[in-house]
Amino acid sequence: MKHISYIEDFKSWKEEFTFFIEISIRFSETDMFGHVNNVSPFIYFEEARTEYMKEKGLFTDLKNPTSVPVVADLQCDYHQQIYFGEKIKMYVKPNSIGKTSLDFHYMAINEAGAVCLTGRGRIVNVDPKTGSPTPLPKEATAVLVN
Template sequence: MKHITYIEDVKTWENTFDFYFPIQVRFSEIDMFGHLNNTVPITYFEEARIQYFNHLGVMQKWTDKSSETIPVVASQQCDYLKQVFYGEQLKLYVKINQLGNSSMDIHYMAKDKNGSICFVGRSILVQMSKRTGKGEPWSEEMKQMIKAPNL
């Protein structure tokens, strides 16, 4: 695999993922060259991230009407390693790599049915105050939900 700056050792990194979301590549996601359009993995990242947050229980906190905070994606990147085609079954793995004061570094890994890594990525997500629009530190409850998931 090509060198990716946020991955030191691929095998070690690969083994730290526990959660994945299954995806089937749809015809509408294919470009005129017959492979997955380069914009689609970002949408896959979003879907897997939301499913992961639902799994951890934090999405329910953010979507509660009384919540004072919302998650905002500050940056994203995707590194393409292998072509993906219509109908392929992928496992989109997601994990929180690092937790900051009000941010988190989220990593993604897509594997095909043979276990080959097709693309990887990362997002920086910031928890913001709905009122001020500024970063809002994680509560102790949120930290516990994020650091000790029931996988």
């Protein structure tokens, strides 16, 4: 596997993942060659991240939120092509937790057990009234470190 700037030791990095969702590749996510379009992995990252946060009980009050998680940056590395009709396991884990932000890492495994995508992204906790970064709720950091 090629060198990935945000991964120091691939083997130990890979073993740290526990949470995943299964994704069936839909036709609308592919290009004219039948493989996954280069924007689709970012949708998979969002889906896995959202399900992970829901499972952890985070950011669930969407009617009157005191803060909202906003994507600040995303990065994806493509390792193997993925095609319409295939299924992947999309893993997500928090990599680092700051005062107002989280850095998530992502890994997709295809049906043959090969890593086909890796990625990372910073999520900033924002006050919906001011649009400014705000500290992560204490319960969020407590849940994510365990």
